[in-house]
Amino acid sequence: MASRWEPPFWIGERMFTDGDLDLIRETVERFSSLSRTELALTLCENLPWQAPNGQARLHSCLSLLEEMDADGLVKIPAKRGLAPYRPARLHTQP
Template sequence: MGPPFWIGDRLFTPEDIELIRWTTDRFEGLSQTELASTICENLLWKAPNGRLRVHEVYRFWSNWHRPGW
Protein backbone atom coordinates (compact mmCIF):
# COMPACT_ATOMS: atom_id res chain seq x y z
CA MET A 1 0.00 0.00 0.00
CA GLY A 2 1.93 3.00 -1.22
CA PRO A 3 0.91 6.61 -0.80
CA PRO A 4 -1.51 8.21 -0.82
CA PHE A 5 -3.25 6.40 2.05
CA TRP A 6 -5.09 7.32 5.21
CA ILE A 7 -4.13 6.82 8.84
CA GLY A 8 -6.90 8.07 11.05
CA ASP A 9 -7.94 11.48 9.78
CA ARG A 10 -4.78 12.18 7.76
CA LEU A 11 -4.08 11.47 4.11
CA PHE A 12 -0.39 10.64 3.67
CA THR A 13 1.27 11.73 0.44
CA PRO A 14 4.60 10.63 -1.04
CA GLU A 15 6.05 13.89 0.29
CA ASP A 16 4.90 13.02 3.81
CA ILE A 17 6.57 9.61 3.57
CA GLU A 18 9.79 11.20 2.35
CA LEU A 19 9.70 13.64 5.30
CA ILE A 20 9.18 10.73 7.71
CA ARG A 21 12.12 8.83 6.17
CA TRP A 22 14.35 11.93 6.28
CA THR A 23 13.41 12.69 9.89
CA THR A 24 13.96 9.07 10.95
CA ASP A 25 17.40 8.99 9.31
CA ARG A 26 18.44 12.47 10.47
CA PHE A 27 17.44 12.01 14.10
CA GLU A 28 18.20 8.32 14.60
CA GLY A 29 19.59 9.01 18.08
CA LEU A 30 16.23 10.13 19.48
CA SER A 31 14.02 7.83 21.49
CA GLN A 32 10.96 6.46 19.69
CA THR A 33 8.71 8.86 21.59
CA GLU A 34 10.88 11.89 20.77
CA LEU A 35 11.13 10.82 17.15
CA ALA A 36 7.36 10.25 16.87
CA SER A 37 6.76 13.68 18.42
CA THR A 38 9.19 15.30 15.98
CA ILE A 39 7.43 13.64 13.04
CA CYS A 40 4.05 14.87 14.30
CA GLU A 41 5.42 18.39 14.71
CA ASN A 42 6.93 18.38 11.22
CA LEU A 43 3.67 17.11 9.69
CA LEU A 44 1.53 19.43 11.85
CA TRP A 45 -0.38 16.29 12.86
CA LYS A 46 -2.44 16.91 15.98
CA ALA A 47 -5.65 15.60 17.47
CA PRO A 48 -8.61 17.96 17.88
CA ASN A 49 -7.55 18.45 21.52
CA GLY A 50 -4.17 19.78 20.33
CA ARG A 51 -2.08 16.77 21.33
CA LEU A 52 0.40 15.27 18.91
CA ARG A 53 -0.70 12.02 17.25
CA VAL A 54 2.25 10.02 18.58
CA HIS A 55 0.32 6.73 18.84
CA GLU A 56 -0.69 7.00 15.19
CA VAL A 57 3.00 7.30 14.27
CA TYR A 58 3.63 4.08 16.20
CA ARG A 59 0.83 2.44 14.21
CA PHE A 60 2.38 3.71 10.99
CA TRP A 61 5.78 2.28 11.98
CA SER A 62 4.24 -1.10 12.82
CA ASN A 63 3.02 -1.36 9.21
CA TRP A 64 6.05 0.28 7.57
CA HIS A 65 7.85 -2.93 6.56
CA ARG A 66 4.84 -5.03 5.66
CA PRO A 67 4.52 -6.09 2.02
CA GLY A 68 2.95 -3.39 -0.11
CA TRP A 69 4.13 -0.45 1.99
Template sequence: MTKTVTSTLTLSGRKFSKKELIGIQQTIKTFPNLSLTELAQTICEHLSWTTAQSRNKHNACLDALEKLEKLGLVELPSKRPQKKRESKKVVWTEQSQAKPDIDSSLAELGSITLKVVTDKAEVTLWNEYVDRHHYLSYKHPIGAALKYFIMSDHPQPQVLGCLLFSASVWHLADRDQWIEWDKKDREKRLNLVINR
Protein backbone atom coordinates (compact mmCIF):
# COMPACT_ATOMS: atom_id res chain seq x y z
CA MET A 1 0.00 0.00 0.00
CA THR A 2 1.51 3.32 -1.08
CA LYS A 3 1.32 6.47 0.99
CA THR A 4 -0.78 9.47 -0.02
CA VAL A 5 1.05 12.44 -1.51
CA THR A 6 0.75 15.37 0.88
CA SER A 7 3.28 17.91 -0.39
CA THR A 8 5.62 18.88 -3.19
CA LEU A 9 9.04 17.19 -3.37
CA THR A 10 12.37 18.03 -4.97
CA LEU A 11 14.06 14.95 -6.40
CA SER A 12 16.99 14.65 -8.83
CA GLY A 13 17.16 18.42 -9.17
CA ARG A 14 13.49 18.81 -10.15
CA LYS A 15 10.62 20.11 -8.06
CA PHE A 16 7.52 17.90 -8.37
CA SER A 17 4.08 19.32 -7.60
CA LYS A 18 1.52 17.22 -5.72
CA LYS A 19 -0.38 16.81 -9.00
CA GLU A 20 2.74 15.50 -10.78
CA LEU A 21 3.52 13.07 -7.96
CA ILE A 22 -0.05 11.75 -8.03
CA GLY A 23 0.30 11.43 -11.82
CA ILE A 24 3.45 9.33 -11.35
CA GLN A 25 1.59 7.08 -8.89
CA GLN A 26 -1.26 6.66 -11.40
CA THR A 27 1.14 5.90 -14.29
CA ILE A 28 2.81 3.14 -12.25
CA LYS A 29 -0.59 1.64 -11.33
CA THR A 30 -1.92 1.91 -14.90
CA PHE A 31 1.12 0.21 -16.49
CA PRO A 32 2.22 -2.51 -14.01
CA ASN A 33 3.97 -4.59 -16.69
CA LEU A 34 6.37 -1.89 -17.89
CA SER A 35 10.04 -2.31 -17.09
CA LEU A 36 11.73 0.39 -15.00
CA THR A 37 13.31 1.80 -18.16
CA GLU A 38 9.96 1.96 -19.98
CA LEU A 39 8.34 3.46 -16.91
CA ALA A 40 11.00 6.18 -16.64
CA GLN A 41 10.68 7.02 -20.35
CA THR A 42 6.87 7.22 -20.05
CA ILE A 43 7.04 9.49 -16.99
CA CYS A 44 9.63 11.75 -18.68
CA GLU A 45 7.30 12.09 -21.69
CA HIS A 46 4.29 12.90 -19.50
CA LEU A 47 6.25 15.53 -17.56
CA SER A 48 8.23 16.87 -20.56
CA TRP A 49 11.33 16.19 -18.44
CA THR A 50 14.13 16.52 -20.98
CA THR A 51 17.74 17.58 -21.37
CA ALA A 52 18.94 20.61 -23.33
CA GLN A 53 19.14 18.25 -26.32
CA SER A 54 15.45 17.32 -25.92
CA ARG A 55 16.23 13.80 -24.70
CA ASN A 56 14.31 12.29 -21.81
CA LYS A 57 16.09 12.62 -18.45
CA HIS A 58 15.93 8.85 -18.04
CA ASN A 59 18.63 8.42 -15.36
CA ALA A 60 17.38 11.33 -13.26
CA CYS A 61 13.86 9.88 -13.45
CA LEU A 62 15.06 6.42 -12.35
CA ASP A 63 16.83 8.04 -9.41
CA ALA A 64 13.67 10.00 -8.49
CA LEU A 65 11.55 6.83 -8.72
CA GLU A 66 13.89 4.97 -6.37
CA LYS A 67 13.66 7.83 -3.86
CA LEU A 68 9.86 7.84 -4.16
CA GLU A 69 9.85 4.11 -3.45
CA LYS A 70 12.05 4.61 -0.34
CA LEU A 71 9.54 7.22 0.85
CA GLY A 72 6.73 4.68 0.37
CA LEU A 73 4.99 6.79 -2.28
CA VAL A 74 5.32 4.25 -5.10
CA GLU A 75 5.90 0.53 -5.56
CA LEU A 76 8.20 -0.14 -8.51
CA PRO A 77 8.40 -3.30 -10.62
CA SER A 78 11.40 -5.52 -9.88
CA LYS A 79 14.52 -4.86 -11.91
CA ARG A 80 15.08 -7.07 -14.94
CA PRO A 81 18.55 -8.38 -15.69
CA GLN A 82 20.43 -6.13 -18.14
CA LYS A 83 22.83 -7.05 -20.90
CA LYS A 84 26.32 -5.69 -20.44
CA ARG A 85 26.70 -2.54 -22.51
CA GLU A 86 29.73 -2.54 -24.78
CA SER A 87 31.18 0.74 -25.93
CA LYS A 88 31.74 1.07 -29.66
CA LYS A 89 35.30 1.46 -30.85
CA VAL A 90 35.92 4.82 -32.50
CA VAL A 91 37.13 4.33 -36.08
CA TRP A 92 39.53 6.92 -37.49
CA THR A 93 38.86 8.10 -41.04
CA GLU A 94 40.42 10.61 -43.44
CA GLN A 95 38.05 13.28 -42.13
CA SER A 96 39.87 13.53 -38.80
CA GLN A 97 43.42 13.44 -40.13
CA ALA A 98 45.67 16.28 -38.96
CA LYS A 99 45.53 19.30 -41.25
CA PRO A 100 48.45 21.67 -41.93
CA ASP A 101 48.99 24.31 -39.24
CA ILE A 102 46.97 27.48 -39.77
CA ASP A 103 49.45 30.29 -40.41
CA SER A 104 47.20 33.33 -40.50
CA SER A 105 45.70 35.94 -38.22
CA LEU A 106 42.37 35.36 -36.52
CA ALA A 107 40.83 38.08 -38.69
CA GLU A 108 41.85 36.16 -41.83
CA LEU A 109 39.83 33.13 -40.69
CA GLY A 110 36.60 35.08 -41.06
CA SER A 111 33.73 34.45 -38.69
CA ILE A 112 34.47 32.04 -35.82
CA THR A 113 31.36 30.25 -34.54
CA LEU A 114 30.30 27.41 -32.29
CA LYS A 115 28.19 24.76 -34.00
CA VAL A 116 26.15 22.45 -31.79
CA VAL A 117 26.79 18.84 -32.76
CA THR A 118 23.45 17.07 -32.97
CA ASP A 119 23.03 14.62 -35.85
CA LYS A 120 24.57 11.15 -35.82
CA ALA A 121 27.21 11.84 -38.49
CA GLU A 122 28.43 14.96 -36.67
CA VAL A 123 28.53 13.16 -33.31
CA THR A 124 30.56 10.35 -34.89
CA LEU A 125 33.00 12.86 -36.40
CA TRP A 126 33.28 14.82 -33.12
CA ASN A 127 34.04 11.58 -31.22
CA GLU A 128 36.60 10.67 -33.89
CA TYR A 129 38.42 14.03 -33.67
CA VAL A 130 38.61 13.81 -29.88
CA ASP A 131 39.68 10.16 -29.90
CA ARG A 132 42.43 10.87 -32.42
CA HIS A 133 43.76 14.22 -31.19
CA HIS A 134 43.06 14.46 -27.44
CA TYR A 135 45.78 13.01 -25.21
CA LEU A 136 43.17 11.05 -23.22
CA SER A 137 41.32 9.90 -26.37
CA TYR A 138 37.50 9.77 -26.42
CA LYS A 139 35.53 8.62 -23.38
CA HIS A 140 31.75 8.67 -23.29
CA PRO A 141 30.70 11.61 -21.05
CA ILE A 142 28.67 10.85 -17.94
CA GLY A 143 25.24 12.49 -17.84
CA ALA A 144 23.86 15.22 -20.04
CA ALA A 145 26.39 16.82 -22.39
CA LEU A 146 26.55 19.27 -25.29
CA LYS A 147 29.20 18.90 -27.98
CA TYR A 148 30.33 21.74 -30.23
CA PHE A 149 32.60 22.23 -33.23
CA ILE A 150 34.59 25.48 -33.29
CA MET A 151 34.19 26.59 -36.92
CA SER A 152 35.71 29.21 -39.21
CA ASP A 153 34.31 30.18 -42.60
CA HIS A 154 37.40 31.40 -44.48
CA PRO A 155 38.98 30.47 -46.82
CA GLN A 156 36.38 27.67 -46.65
CA PRO A 157 34.29 26.24 -43.77
CA GLN A 158 36.56 24.24 -41.50
CA VAL A 159 36.63 22.68 -38.04
CA LEU A 160 39.17 24.38 -35.77
CA GLY A 161 38.42 22.43 -32.60
CA CYS A 162 35.95 20.60 -30.38
CA LEU A 163 34.30 21.59 -27.10
CA LEU A 164 32.27 19.60 -24.59
CA PHE A 165 30.09 20.95 -21.80
CA SER A 166 28.60 18.34 -19.49
CA ALA A 167 26.30 18.39 -16.51
CA SER A 168 27.92 18.25 -13.11
CA VAL A 169 28.06 15.00 -11.24
CA TRP A 170 25.24 14.69 -8.72
CA HIS A 171 27.31 13.92 -5.62
CA LEU A 172 30.74 15.49 -5.19
CA ALA A 173 31.51 15.94 -1.50
CA ASP A 174 34.56 18.23 -1.89
CA ARG A 175 32.71 20.57 -4.27
CA ASP A 176 29.61 20.70 -2.08
CA GLN A 177 31.70 21.37 1.03
CA TRP A 178 33.74 24.10 -0.73
CA ILE A 179 30.57 25.83 -1.98
CA GLU A 180 28.97 25.19 1.42
CA TRP A 181 25.99 23.41 -0.09
CA ASP A 182 23.78 21.14 1.90
CA LYS A 183 21.59 18.53 0.17
CA LYS A 184 18.73 21.01 -0.35
CA ASP A 185 21.05 23.64 -1.90
CA ARG A 186 22.54 21.06 -4.28
CA GLU A 187 19.12 19.83 -5.44
CA LYS A 188 18.01 23.42 -6.07
CA ARG A 189 21.14 24.71 -7.85
CA LEU A 190 23.06 21.81 -9.42
CA ASN A 191 21.36 22.31 -12.78
CA LEU A 192 23.11 25.71 -12.97
CA VAL A 193 26.60 24.15 -12.88
CA ILE A 194 28.43 22.72 -15.90
CA ASN A 195 31.74 20.94 -16.49
CA ARG A 196 33.94 21.82 -19.41
Protein backbone atom coordinates (compact mmCIF):
# COMPACT_ATOMS: atom_id res chain seq x y z
CA MET A 1 0.00 0.00 0.00
CA ALA A 2 1.36 3.43 -0.94
CA SER A 3 2.13 6.03 1.71
CA ARG A 4 -0.08 9.09 1.71
CA TRP A 5 3.12 11.13 1.29
CA GLU A 6 4.22 9.29 -1.84
CA PRO A 7 4.24 11.84 -4.68
CA PRO A 8 2.37 12.84 -6.57
CA PHE A 9 -0.44 13.60 -4.14
CA TRP A 10 -3.05 16.33 -4.07
CA ILE A 11 -4.17 18.79 -1.44
CA GLY A 12 -7.12 20.67 -2.83
CA GLU A 13 -6.19 21.75 -6.33
CA ARG A 14 -2.43 21.61 -5.64
CA MET A 15 -0.37 18.62 -6.75
CA PHE A 16 2.75 17.93 -4.69
CA THR A 17 5.81 16.34 -6.30
CA ASP A 18 9.09 14.91 -5.02
CA GLY A 19 10.64 18.33 -5.56
CA ASP A 20 7.94 19.99 -3.47
CA LEU A 21 8.53 17.58 -0.58
CA ASP A 22 12.28 18.17 -0.82
CA LEU A 23 11.67 21.94 -0.72
CA ILE A 24 9.42 21.56 2.34
CA ARG A 25 11.97 19.43 4.20
CA GLU A 26 14.86 21.74 3.29
CA THR A 27 12.94 24.89 4.26
CA VAL A 28 11.84 23.48 7.62
CA GLU A 29 15.38 22.33 8.40
CA ARG A 30 17.10 25.49 7.19
CA PHE A 31 14.74 27.96 8.85
CA SER A 32 14.06 26.12 12.11
CA SER A 33 14.12 29.38 14.08
CA LEU A 34 11.03 30.71 12.28
CA SER A 35 7.58 30.34 13.78
CA ARG A 36 5.15 27.88 12.25
CA THR A 37 3.28 30.73 10.58
CA GLU A 38 6.47 32.22 9.15
CA LEU A 39 7.50 28.80 7.82
CA ALA A 40 4.10 28.30 6.21
CA LEU A 41 4.19 31.75 4.59
CA THR A 42 7.71 31.08 3.30
CA LEU A 43 6.60 27.76 1.83
CA CYS A 44 3.48 29.27 0.25
CA GLU A 45 5.68 31.85 -1.43
CA ASN A 46 8.31 29.38 -2.64
CA LEU A 47 6.10 26.50 -3.79
CA PRO A 48 4.04 28.70 -4.95
CA TRP A 49 0.77 27.89 -3.19
CA GLN A 50 -1.86 30.60 -3.36
CA ALA A 51 -5.61 30.92 -3.64
CA PRO A 52 -7.05 32.35 -6.86
CA ASN A 53 -7.10 35.80 -5.21
CA GLY A 54 -3.32 35.62 -4.70
CA GLN A 55 -3.44 35.09 -0.93
CA ALA A 56 -1.19 32.42 0.57
CA ARG A 57 -2.87 29.11 1.45
CA LEU A 58 -1.69 29.60 5.01
CA HIS A 59 -4.20 27.37 6.82
CA SER A 60 -3.70 24.50 4.37
CA CYS A 61 0.08 24.80 4.61
CA LEU A 62 0.01 24.86 8.42
CA SER A 63 -2.16 21.72 8.39
CA LEU A 64 0.23 20.04 5.97
CA LEU A 65 3.24 20.87 8.16
CA GLU A 66 1.49 19.59 11.30
CA GLU A 67 0.53 16.33 9.58
CA MET A 68 4.04 15.84 8.22
CA ASP A 69 5.42 16.52 11.71
CA ALA A 70 3.02 14.00 13.26
CA ASP A 71 4.16 11.39 10.72
CA GLY A 72 7.84 12.12 11.43
CA LEU A 73 8.68 13.55 8.00
CA VAL A 74 9.70 16.97 9.34
CA LYS A 75 10.23 18.52 12.75
CA ILE A 76 8.44 21.85 12.97
CA PRO A 77 8.98 24.29 15.83
CA ALA A 78 6.81 24.01 18.92
CA LYS A 79 3.87 26.36 19.08
CA ARG A 80 4.84 29.62 20.67
CA GLY A 81 2.80 30.92 23.56
CA LEU A 82 0.50 33.83 23.07
CA ALA A 83 1.57 37.21 24.34
CA PRO A 84 -0.09 38.09 27.63
CA TYR A 85 -3.29 40.06 27.30
CA ARG A 86 -2.82 43.71 28.10
CA PRO A 87 -5.95 45.81 28.06
CA ALA A 88 -5.68 49.15 26.34
CA ARG A 89 -4.85 52.03 28.62
CA LEU A 90 -7.33 54.83 28.70
CA HIS A 91 -5.82 58.22 28.18
CA THR A 92 -7.59 60.87 30.17
CA GLN A 93 -7.10 64.56 29.94
CA PRO A 94 -6.05 66.19 33.25
